[in-house]
Amino acid sequence: MVLNSIEKLIEKYDNAETTLEEEAQLRAYFESDDVAPHLEHYKPLFQYFSLSQQEQYTKDVPLKPKKTQLYQWISVAAVAVLMLGIFIPNWQGESKSFANLTPEEQEAITQTMEAFNLVSLGMNKGKQQLNSLAMVSENLNQGIEEASRLSEFSKTTNRIFKNK
């Protein structure tokens, strides 16, 4: 390479104006054996750069398939949600008493209560019918007992016949 152009490149290099390609040219020049004596002192610099570039990281890194932290946080989130569920109703203040409600609200509650009462009436009727069913089953049990007595009776009669 022409010495003149190398000198120009060095000037550009010092001003941080060289491109990567130009810097590669400089490196190539200073790694060669015919460096001009007055530029000799640049040689170790570029040699140093080339040498440093070859340094490697040789240690192993123990990569463990670590549990993602997400799972740990899910339990925390779950507890938080539970706590919120417990505390939020309290934050809403005291529940209103029936007397404090507006007439519409009162009416709504009375209607709901009536509806519930109707349902429970029907339920009670159903229950009474269930009671009669239970009575039937009681009678049935009595019948079974009598039937067993009857079989006992037949056993004894059999014995009597045998003894005869």
Next chain:
Amino acid sequence: MGPPIKLVMKQADFVSLVMPFKDKVFRLAKRLLVSREEAEDATQEILLKLWNNKEKISDYKNVEAFSMTMTKNFCLDRLKSKQAQNLKIVHSNYTDNNASLQRQVEAKDSMGWVSRIMDDLPEQQKIIVQLRDIEQYDYAEIAKMLDMNETAIRVNLSRARKTIREKLTNTHRYGIK
């Protein structure tokens, strides 16, 4: 790089992702922390940090640039905490006491001189010389890694190169005499 599809990254995928630049991380760490052992520890910690964040990694367009930024921040933090522990004072005492002897030894070894000159540069300039003259990143990449504009990087780089050249010229003359 393809579209940012989130995949479960396996160990082998991670290693092949990190492989191309793990040495660059190590060399930047060594440039800043000087000691090989400390640089190895730092590299290991950075790679582990990357591994533990591997789900997020696929979101980054440029994992290498991200890792270099991380390395820079990590090492600067470490230097700061070392300074806080007064370790640096011990270190500089050591070099002061042995400066003349060490220089005599290193005068024979011009490469050692360059290394010493580099060690004396301000951290910002060290990082920029490392990224440009050794790793050969273009200015746009360095700007991104260091969160600086390209002009500021060129100014710092020029300053560093001139300092190195000056000291090297002096050393050279001293060596000849």
